[in-house]
Amino acid sequence: MFIEPSIGQSSLKGKNGHVEVICGSMFSGKTEELIRRLNRALIARQKVEIFKPAVDKRYHDFDVVSHNENTIRSTPVQFANDILLLAGNCEVVGIDEVQFFDNQIVNVANILAKSGKRVIMAGLDMDFEGHPFEPMPQLLAIAEYVTKVHAICMKCGALASYSYRLSEGKDKVMLGEKDIYEARCRRCFYEDK
Ligand SMILES: Nc1ncnc2c1ncn2[C@@H]1O[C@H](COP(=O)(O)OP(=O)(O)O)[C@@H](O)[C@H]1O
Ligand SMILES: Cc1cn([C@H]2C[C@H](O)[C@@H](COP(=O)(O)O)O2)c(=O)[nH]c1=O
Numbered sequence: 674m675f676i677e678p679s680i681g682q683s684s685l686k687g688k689n690g691h692v693e694v695i696c697g698s699m700f701s702g703k704t705e706e707l708i709r710r711l712n713r714a715l716i717a718r719q720k721v722e723i724f725k726p727a728v729d730k731r732y733h734d735f736d737v738v739s740h741n742e743n744t745i746r747s748t749p750v751q752f753a754n755d756i757l758l759l760a761g762n763c764e765v766v767g768i769d770e771v772q773f774f775d776n777q778i779v780n781v782a783n784i785l786a787k788s789g790k791r792v793i794m795a796g797l798d799m800d801f802e803g804h805p806f807e808p809m810p811q812l813l814a815i816a817e818y819v820t821k822v823h824a825i826c827m828k829c830g831a832l833a834s835y836s837y838r839l840s841e842g843k844d845k846v847m848l849g850e851k852d853i854y855e856a857r858c859r860r861c862f863y864e865d866k
């Protein structure tokens with residue numbers, strides 16, 4: 674269980690800016706964990722702003738929605754820099770599907786954290802080919818706190834870190850659910866590649 678570094682420490686308000694990254698494969702619980710942390714910040718009466726890339730409208734235009742239908746309100750934005758304009762004077766910034774942002778998101782996360790905000794981002798660390806999903810490697814490097822979560826392999830029941838694409842498409846960005854992807858462990862991922 675991740676222990677929040679800045680809950681209940683009002684004396685640190687604006688002084689404890691930092692970056693948290695939650696990463697893993699599809700279905701590993703990234704969005705659930707993001708929503709859990711954001712809800713706890715809201716319970717602590719902190720001012721929270723939540724963003725997602727405008728491209729991700731699988732479940733809902735505005736909400737961040739997990740695969741098991743936990744939801745939290747968000748603002749869809751097209752470019753990483755839009756977050757700087759919209760974050761205002763909040764204390765906590767949440768960002769889901771962060772792998773879909775341009776590389777400027779690294780700079781944005783650093784600026785927000787430097788200004789005293791807690792920045793919590795969730796995203797896929799690898800694409801369907803098992804390659805690092807830019808800009809996640811850079812975000813993982815600048816984060817103070819990294820949490821890697823795991824799904825369950827749909828072939829063998831082991832822990833899964835890979836997102837196996839069931840369809841033929843080779844585009845890096847292909848939105849989808851269980852119809853197109855399944856979580857797999859390393860062995861089962863490479864067995865069928
Ligand atoms: N193969 C799987 N392994 C684990 N959880 C799964 C799997 N398939 C579906 N789920 C569901 O997905 C939920 C996690 O959803 P979510 O937080 O949206 O994941 P992510 O954001 O990492 O894709 C789990 O609580 C579970 O209900
Ligand atoms: C592996 C992979 C995934 N995607 C897409 C598929 C989904 O729409 C999202 C990931 O959502 P989740 O909350 O992590 O389940 O990304 C993609 O476009 N390209 C890929 O290689």
Ligand SMILES: [Zn+2]
Binds near residue numbers: 826830860
């Ligand atoms: Zn497996």
